[in-house]
Amino acid sequence: xxxxxxxxxxxxxxxxxxxxxxxxxxxxxxxxxxxxxxxxxxxxxxxxxxxxxxxxxxxxxxxxxxxxxxxxxxxxxxxxxxxxxxxxxxxxxxxxxxxxxxxxxxxxxxxxxxxxxxxxxxxxxxxxxxxxxxxxxxxxxxxxxxxxxxxxxxxxxxxxxxxxxxxxxxxxxxxxxxxxxxxxxxxxxxxxxxxxxxxxxxxxxxxxxxxxxxxxxxxxxxxxxxxxxxxxxxxxxxxxxxxxxxxxxxxxxxxxxxxxxxxxxxxxxxxxxxxxxxxxxxxxxxxxxxxxxxxxxxxxxxxxxxxxxxxxxxxxxxxxxxxxxxxxxxxxxxxxxxxxxxxxxxxxxxxxxxxxxxxxxxxxxxxxxxxxxxxxxxxxxxxxxxxxxxxxxxxxxxxxxxxxxxxxxxxxxxxxxxxxxxxxxxxxxxxxxxxxxxxxxxxxxxxxxxxxxxxxxxxxxxxxxxxxxxxxxxxxx
Amino acid sequence: xxxxxxxxxxxxxxxxxxxxxxxxxxxxxxxxxxxxxxxxxxxxxxxxxxxxxxxxxxxxxxxxxxxxxxxxxxxxxxxxxxxxxxxxxxxxxxxxxxxxxxxxxxxxxxxxxxxxxxxxxxxxxxxxxxxxxxxxxxxxxxxxxxxxxxxxxxxxxxxxxxxxxxxxxx
Numbered sequence: 001x002x003x004x005x006x007x008x009x010x011x012x013x014x015x016x017x018x019x020x021x022x023x024x025x026x027x028x029x030x031x032x033x034x035x036x037x038x039x040x041x042x043x044x045x046x047x048x049x050x051x052x053x054x055x056x057x058x059x060x061x062x063x064x065x066x067x068x069x070x071x072x073x074x075x076x077x078x079x080x081x082x083x084x085x086x087x088x089x090x091x092x093x094x095x096x097x098x099x100x101x102x103x104x105x106x107x108x109x110x111x112x113x114x115x116x117x118x119x120x121x122x123x124x125x126x127x128x129x130x131x132x133x134x135x136x137x138x139x140x141x142x143x144x145x146x147x148x149x150x151x152x153x154x155x156x157x158x159x160x161x162x163x164x165x166x167x168x169x170x171x172x173x174x175x176x177x178x179x180x181x182x183x184x185x186x187x188x189x190x191x192x193x194x195x196x197x198x199x200x201x202x203x204x205x206x207x208x209x210x211x212x213x214x215x216x217x218x219x220x221x222x223x224x225x226x227x228x229x230x231x232x233x234x235x236x237x238x239x240x241x242x243x244x245x246x247x248x249x250x251x252x253x254x255x256x257x258x259x260x261x262x263x264x265x266x267x268x269x270x271x272x273x274x275x276x277x278x279x280x281x282x283x284x285x286x287x288x289x290x291x292x293x294x295x296x297x298x299x300x301x302x303x304x305x306x307x308x309x310x311x312x313x314x315x316x317x318x319x320x321x322x323x324x325x326x327x328x329x330x331x332x333x334x335x336x337x338x339x340x341x342x343x344x345x346x347x348x349x350x351x352x353x354x355x356x357x358x359x360x361x362x363x364x365x366x367x368x369x370x371x372x373x374x375x376x377x378x379x380x381x382x383x384x385x386x387x388x389x390x391x392x393x394x395x396x397x398x399x400x401x402x403x404x405x406x407x408x409x410x411x412x413x414x415x416x417x418x419x420x421x422x423x424x425x426x427x428x429x430x431x432x433x434x435x436x437x438x439x440x441x442x443x444x445x446x447x448x449x450x451x452x453x454x455x456x457x458x459x460x461x462x463x464x465x466x467x468x469x470x471x472x473x474x475x476x477x
Numbered sequence: 478x479x480x481x482x483x484x485x486x487x488x489x490x491x492x493x494x495x496x497x498x499x500x501x502x503x504x505x506x507x508x509x510x511x512x513x514x515x516x517x518x519x520x521x522x523x524x525x526x527x528x529x530x531x532x533x534x535x536x537x538x539x540x541x542x543x544x545x546x547x548x549x550x551x552x553x554x555x556x557x558x559x560x561x562x563x564x565x566x567x568x569x570x571x572x573x574x575x576x577x578x579x580x581x582x583x584x585x586x587x588x589x590x591x592x593x594x595x596x597x598x599x600x601x602x603x604x605x606x607x608x609x610x611x612x613x614x615x616x617x618x619x620x621x622x623x624x625x626x627x628x629x630x631x632x633x634x635x636x637x638x639x640x641x642x643x644x645x646x647x
Binding site: 016019020021054058064067068069072075077101103106107109116117118119121123126128144177179181185254263265349389419420424427476477 | 499501513514515516517566574576579580581582584586588607609611614615616628
């Protein structure tokens with residue numbers, strides 16, 4: 001259906017255009033995996049992503065004409081996973097906005113609706129550290145200068161962050177990109193969100209006094225409070241209204257157009273994640289809401305990423321990418337989590353042109369992931385699952401027997417590119433083989449039973465190598 | 478061996494026929510380009526002009542670029558009216574209008590709306606194409622979009638020339 005709509009997009013010059021993106025693949029996994037070589041795209045997106053699609057409608061509300069007259073365009077985008085039981089239900093409307101130009105001056109573009117913007121991406125990882133406003137619905141003004149572009153925006157991030165439990169989160173930000181000379185580009189961007197406490201609004205940010213972090217993780221807040229307050233079970237403390245804030249600051253540097261360097265992007269992103277909404281616990285009094293703003297308001301991350309696209313010669317292109325990320329949570333000093341870890345990774349891809357449309361591709365990656373709050377990964381099928389300082393403890397916060405995961409992947413195969421040469425030329429039809437080694441056991445999405453309980457009827461398996469074959473396609477349209 | 482075979486198949490599938498005229502003929506060419514959102518005229522690099530000339534040469538057509546365009550050319554948007562301002566009855570005009578579409582899945586999507594007019598004596602053909610192109614980097618904008626769209630534009634020009642050659646042989 002997507003391809004049919006895409007062909008319509010080519011046929012309609014105006015006022016309707018259809019654009020989008022699709023990646024589809026089949027990877028029968030005979031080692032019990034779910035079809036991906038490794039857990040995620042820290043090891044390179046190739047063979048580590050699942051089917052996905054996006055469909056974007058562009059409608060000219062006021063057609064562009066000569067003489068710098070005002071124009072307006074409506075964009076409506078839906079996207080989500082393809083295939084699988086959740087593919088339809090997980091599609092969502094990700095962007096709706098009206099863009100209008102030449103209203104207040106030549107080179108001025110107003111956008112009302114979803115405001116997402118980014119400098120570019122780290123293609124090999126499919127990551128966008130230069131992105132702002134991916135959660136904000138509001139208004140932005142883009143001013144284009146001959147060698148620069150400024151975007152100023154403000155709106156509400158509450159619709160995307162809180163969703164069904166909406167509370168207003170005013171958000172404002174900016175992006176400035178400057179190209180002083182042809183071969184250099186610099187950029188800076190930032191976004192700030194502030195969620196005020198609104199008395200009486202149950203979706204506002206709250207904190208609960210007299211509870212501790214470990215009880216929240218274990219889901220034992222009420223149980224332990226009751227033990228410590230015998231006889232006053234009905235006097236569980238009321239939530240205290242507070243406020244919340246978050247934001248990010250982004251730096252970007254790009255250069256290229258000389259020697260073998262087509263272009264090199266470097267991104268630095270420092271962020272403070274927005275505090276999380278409440279959890280619920282089931283008690284004999286019914287469902288109890290546990291507010292945790294004060295326990296999730298100090299989650300910081302520093303991310304540095306680089307990607308270089310290189311033209312080695314007329315028959316070989318290469319892209320090299322690397323990233324470093326450090327996340328820390330000043331509230332959580334006891335439990336492994338995505339917010340308390342260090343990561344580093346590097347990916348190298350080479351594409352060789354056997355002919356205009358037949359290419360060979362090879363990619364390798366090495367990644368290091370360290371949990372900074374104790375063990376998180378299991379190296380063996382019969383290793384300690386939950387522990388404290390290496391001792392089995394089913395009330396321990398750690399999971400696994402090591403705090404470090406090191407993953408290597410190698411991938412290669414044949415690429416058929418109807419549109420010709422280019423390492424990022426699409427559409428692509430790919431026939432690939434991939435191999436992974438990890439110190440973690442079964443380091444890929446799977447349906448294995450991890451329990452070492454004697455009543456585990458399925459047994460366990462130890463495997464650190466993972467092989468996969470893939471037939472896939474990827475296209476922008 | 479398999480790769481060589483695949484390559485041969487691919488080349489056969491993608492090659493565009495370039496019919497040759499029985500004798501060389503002179504054409505006047507006018508290329509125009511603008512960013513349709515900003516209403517700004519774009520300067521096309523000479524390599525793009527050369528690509529057009531070379532493609533015409535493969536049909537035994539000698540193209541001469543008129544630069545700047547004939548007086549009054551920019552006052553009309555209609556391709557036929559523009560063509561009438563060219564004194565040579567053998568004309569090729571190509572008008573590019575670039576439009577930034579959106580960022581999609583990490584790429585910058587642009588659209589190059591292209592109007593191609595080919596006229597020689599009593600034969601007139603006008604084709605309009607909207608060609609989506611995708612850039613990896615934000616600094617790739619109008620001219621980069623036209624460069625990316627050129628293979629499709631050149632193939633369309635060849636198809637139009639082929640039709641004219643076939644028409645003149647009837």
